[in-house]
Amino acid sequence: MMLSEYQSKELLSQYGVLIPDGKLAQSAEAAEALCKDINARKYVVKAQINAGGRGLAGGIKFAATPSSVAEEARAMLGSTLVTEQTSTLGETVKSVYIEAAIDIAQNYFIAISFDPNSGMPILLASDIGGVEFEQLARMDSNVVKTHPFEDDTPEARTQLAAFLKELGIDDTDVLDVLYGARQAFMENDLTLLEINPFARTKNGKWMAIDAKIACDKNAVFRRPELESLMADRGMSASEMEAQRNNINLVKLSGDIGVVANGAGLGLATNDMIIDAGGKPANFMDIRTTAKSFDIAKGVELLLADPQIKVILMNIHGGGMTAADTVAEGVNFAYSRSDHHLPVVAHMSGHNAEWGIKILNDRKVPVETFETMSAAIARVVEISKGGRTR
Structure with missing residues (x-):
């Protein structure tokens, strides 16, 4: 969940980072x-x-x-x-x-994220900041330098100061600012904290001229204040309702509703729909913490969308979400809705056969396929006016 600029800056200012x-x-x-x-x-x-x-x-x-x-x-x-x-x-x-x-003397790029290998915070920095940073970084990966961002100790400060000196920052005052940003990152369950430009002003102060913050959606349950930020950010009512029910949902402009368990599977499914000539109406990621009634709420949101003509289920049972749990959720949604869209399903993995049996036995209007490609070809056909069985 991305915060807007003003929200990001307000959060940073609470940790001693100067903002205009x-x-x-x-x-x-x-x-x-x-x-x-x-x-x-x-x-x-x-x-x-x-x-x-x-x-x-x-x-x-x-x-x-x-x-x-x-x-x-x-x-x-x-x-x-x-x-x-x-x-x-x-x-x-x-x-x-x-x-x-602000009168700026020098622009820098600063970001804090997690190192995927160690799982610990990492500092990303560049002596080039501003509106053209992203384009330059894509052209030359060496534009960005990285440094393990360890807990605030005298030794860690010495190492951080040496790293920053290589970027042309030879000012110990900046250490307090960066450790304040690190505290904001850790205490608020952030996944990304980016300041660009991170500027040294002409009077020698360090300031966040622009900022971008991403919060961990899975931490909303322990940070209810994030829900109000989602509303301010412009998240739709359906997306917020999905969030409350352990579903990550993003509304798109197409006519094929997508039910998938896993962010990677959801993205791959949408890509395959587009490659096949279709248009996904949403991105969906059923979280591992979702129960069948949570999944039902997510499917009900799709059934209530007037743009959607057909629903594609692409489910791989595994981990904490079995295929039959998803099937039960779909069944609950259809039992509580008067709008019964056709369903095309590809289910594999844990309890997949049982999940397909549930859909058929409960009279959900479903066609099942053994491969993703076949299911996607069929759902695109239906979206373009093809007959359903």
Whole structure:
């Protein structure tokens, strides 16, 4: 779950990371009025969307006066930004962040994530920051350097200072800022904390000019405050309902509903649907903690979507989610809904045969196939007007 820029900065500021003075606005009039509360000689108007690359797409504008802020906000609000990280449909700008423009001496890139090998926090850093960082990093992997981000000890600080010195950062004050960011990362169940640019201002301060934070969706149960952040972020009602029922759901623009257990399997299924000429209506990942009634809620959300013509089940029973548990969830959903879409199913792994028997015995309108490719070919056929049995 990605937080928007202003949410990310608010969180970082609670851990001692300096941020520019700023306010959120949903209208041009509010944007202009808020300028009086921002200590600035010049302003920045920033579109609040859930994807990066907005600067190159016109989502960041400078303004010299409050009236200019209003003009930029008016042009931005309600517009659609298409970036490298959005779909071709782009994202609609529903709010803007009005911020004090900062005199920057040097831009850097800083991020904290987990090392997949050790499972411990790792610091990623570059002496090149700003709007062109991602493009440069794709062209040259050596742009980003990594360093194990260990607990705050004198020895770890010495090693971190030496690492930063190689990037041209020879200032011990930055260590407190970075360890504050690390504390935010660890205490809030984050999976990614990115500051770009991480700037040294002309008066020698270190500041997060822009920030991106990803929270672990599986930690929502112990951090209920994240639910309000999801609503502020613009997550749809169906996506939030799925989250509450141990389902990761992302609405897409197609007409084939997808039920899959596992993020990788869900992504692969959507890719195969597209390759076969179909259009998935959603991404779904049934979490390992989901029970049959949770799965039923996820399927009910698909049945209630007027765009969906057919549902594809691609289930591999294993780990903590057996195939028959998913089948029971589908059956519960169909028993509680008057809208019975055709189902195409490919089920394998633990209790797959029992899961198929449940679907057939409970009169779910299902066709089953032994291979993914056959199931996908059939579901695409139905979505394009092919007859069901």
